[in-house]
Amino acid sequence: MVTDYKINRIVNYDLLLFLKDIGCSGIQFRLLCFWGRHPKSKLSLYTVARALNTARINLRDAMTALVEKGILIGQHDSNGLTTYALSGDQRIQEYIGEIAKLDWSEAINLRKQLKEEIVLPSTREDEPVPPQSLKEIDCQVY
Numbered sequence: 001m002v003t004d005y006k007i008n009r010i011v012n013y014d015l016l017l018f019l020k021d022i023g024c025s026g027i028q029f030r031l032l033c034f035w036g037r038h039p040k041s042k043l044s045l046y047t048v049a050r051a052l053n054t055a056r057i058n059l060r061d062a063m064t065a066l067v068e069k070g071i072l073i074g075q076h077d078s079n080g081l082t083t084y085a086l087s088g089d090q091r092i093q094e095y096i097g098e099i100a101k102l103d104w105s106e107a108i109n110l111r112k113q114l115k116e117e118i119v120l121p122s123t124r125e126d127e128p129v130p131p132q133s134l135k136e137i138d139c140q141v142y
Contacts, residue, residue, distance in 0.1 A: 015098050019114055022069050027054075027062040029111055035072070035086045036100025039093065042075070042085045071096075 024032065030052060035041075045063060049056040063084055066072040071092055072084045086096060102110060 012098060015095055016110070016113055018095050019110075022071065023065075024114055025062065025065075026111065027058060028066060029114065031059070031062055031066060032071070032096055032099050033102075033107060036096045039086050039096060039100070042083045044081055044083050048084070 019029070019032075022028075031048070034048065034052060043051075045056050045059055048063070049059050052059070063072060063074075067074045067084070070089065071087055073087055074082050074084050076082050086093065099107075099110075
């Protein structure tokens with residue numbers, strides 16, 4: 001964990017990188033927060049839209065994108081209804097669990113950080129550190 005000097009709070013950079021890697025949009029972030037609170041649920045698009053108080057049309061593309069990324073799974077029944085559930089992938093469930101642990105202000109701060117570029121410390125002023133070496137950086141509290 002590192003303290004983000006811009007907002008002075010501890011950040012889980014692995015979670016932030018995961019969300020950036022999947023190209024998490026605002027509506028997708030809301031969906032991930034929702035599934036963090038309901039990790040074992042199998043729900044239709046209609047049910048999720050009602051729970052989030054938003055139109056189905058706003059969620060359809062976001063849920064389809066999360067299915068394509070392997071975060072959600074979609075199952076079609078014989079009546080043509082599709083239900084969605086959180087993927088069984090352990091790594092994904094851990095990240096969604098981390099999102100579920102965030103309080104309101106932490107979730108807002110994480111959304112802000114998703115919109116910003118990640119600035120990594122470098123070894124020299126003219127030599128940026130590549131993102132894959134983030135885990136090798138000795139984390140310091142600023």
